[in-house]
Amino acid sequence: MTRSRLPASLAASVALSGALLASLLPAASRxxxxxxxxxxxxxxxxxxxxxxxxxxxxxxxSHHPAFATAERVSVFAAPDRLEPYPDAGWNAGPSGPDHFDSVQGMHTDSKGVMWMGDMGERETAVPKVVGWDTxxxxxxxxxxxxxxxxxPASEPQDLAVDExxxxxxxxxxAxxxxxxxxxxxxxxxxxASGKARRVLQGSRGVVPEDRDIVVDGRHLQRLDAKTGKRAPMRVGADGIALDARSEWLYFGPLNGSSVYRIRMADLADAxxxxxxxxxxxxxxxARPNAGGMMMDADDNLYLTEIEHRAVGVIPAADRCYRRVATSPDMLWPDGLAAGPDGMVYVTVTQLPLAAPFDDGDMKARAPFLVMRFKPQPIGARATCG
Known part of the structure; x- marks a missing residue:
């Protein structure tokens, strides 16, 4: 993730709000x-x-495909104002090599290239990966x-880049x-070649466990727009993260009690x-049901805890999951990104209130939030729990 400096207008906002938050939080919270x-x-x-x-x-x-927004990808021109990214043309259909369809996962590499995964879900288009030099x-x-x-069931979700x-x-x-x-x-x-391989299909770590997702006491179900039937939400490989050395790739299903990993050298060996x-x-x-993943330079693996309005971390030192940030406004924290200001940024989607998960009725309401927190030193534990 790039560590470039923020524009002056945003940098001032970052410094002021970060200092204000630190002064307001009780010592125990920090x-x-x-x-x-x-x-x-x-x-x-x-x-x-x-x-x-x-x-x-x-x-x-990006904009979660479940909401079918007209916008595909946007940029915050200010903390309360979005503009099409990289321009309006890329956000206008029809889907194609030079138009977005339904983007979800995004990652910026060390050269400033933002890699974006496009599910192709909106128009049943061929999924694709787009690299944009920012x-x-x-x-x-x-x-x-x-x-x-x-x-046919593919929904390429999050992505990782092995430079x-x-x-x-x-x-x-899927x-x-x-x-x-x-x-x-x-x-x-x-x-370089554009060749792609599908691997580990149906294996552990990429298929969902028979484990309900429960948000605010409600067992989440998904409405099939074609059949009109509802079923408990079961989602395969979702979060994914690569360590700073490109040695281990970490992943897991949305419905799952564990994080899995594999050596990138093995994954790359066709x-x-x-x-x-x-x-x-x-x-x-071990972990709770979780969505987005992000790994820092010290091999601390951050995860969005979708059921409990929280973000957690699994430190390399003890591999014990613990929560590191919460908010009552964090209804379905989804993606994570390390900011150039040292903060971790979290997109909040309100996904359980989207029409496909709420009897076809769209109950999610603006504003949709980006939240952030400052990572703290993580002490090792003798035992997990």
């Missing part, structure tokens, strides 16, 4: 092992998706992901077109047979 109270940084009139910072420090966001403001590459890299090997890896939750997540997989994309590759997947740690 203790190393106590969850921080996340603050509101930005407000949007339209639903949000995942965040990523451009090279100039501006926050870019410094030069130009297209780097569009890589289409036709079968066999994708299946060492020139790869993009997408987590395919809940499109009535899918139940059982075809969850990872998609490994070679940036000669490995499917069974051999599956055998190299490791269970890393």
């Amino acid at each position: 203790a190393a092992d106590a969850p921080a109270l996340a603050e509101v940084w930005g407000r949007s009139t339209i639903p949000l998706g995942d965040p990523a910072f451009a090279a100039d420090g501006r926050l870019v966001t 410094k030069a403001n130009r297209l780097v590459k569009t890589i289409l992901l036709p079968p066999p890299a994708t299946v 060492t090997r020139g790869l993009v890896v997408l987590a395919d939750e 809940t499109g077109q009535g899918g139940d997540g059982s075809q969850g997989a990872l998609i490994v994309v070679d940036i 000669s490995l047979k499917p069974g051999d590759l599956e055998g190299r997947v490791e269970r890393y740690a």
Whole structure:
């Protein structure tokens, strides 16, 4: 993630609001092992998706496909004002190599290239990966992901970028077109050649557990627009994160009690047979149902705790999950991004109130929030719990 400086107008807002928050929080809230109270940084009139910072420090966001917004990708021109990103043309259909359809996962690499995963869900288009140079403001590459890299149920969700090997890896939750997540997989994309491989389909770590998602006492169900039937929400591979050395890739389903990992060297080895590759997947740690993932330079793995309006972390030192930030306004924290100001930014989607998850009735209401918190030192624990 780029660490470029914020524009002066935003930098002043960052410094002032961060100092104000620190002065207002009681000491106990700022203790190393106590969850921080996340603050509101930005407000949007339209639903949000995942965040990523451009090279100039501006926050870019996708818009969750469940809300079917006219906008596909936007940039915060100010904490309360969005503009199309990179321009209006990319946000106007029809879907194609030079137009967005339904973007979700985003990640900016060290060169300032923002890689965006496009599900193609809106128009049942071929999913794709788009690389946009946020410094030069130009297209780097569009890589289409036709079968066999994708299946009819494919919904490539979040993504990670391995700059060492020139790869993009997408987590395919496999809940499109009535899918139940059982075809969850990872998609490994070679940036130079554009070739993509579907791996680990149906394996542990990429398929959902039979474990309900419960938000505010309600067991979340999903409405199938084609059949009109409802079923408990089951989502495959969702969150994904790569460590700073490009050694280990971490991932897991939305419905799941564990985080899994695999060595990137193994994932990049196209000669490995499917069974051999599956055998190299490791269970890393216990966790609650969780969505977005982000790993810092010290191998602390942050996760959005979708059921409890919180963000948690699994430190490498003890692999014990604990909450690090909460807010009553954090209804379905989704994506995470490390800001150039040292804060962690969290998009809040209100997803349980979107029409597909609420009897077809859209109950989510503006403002849709971007929240943030400052990471604190994490002490090791002797035992988890």
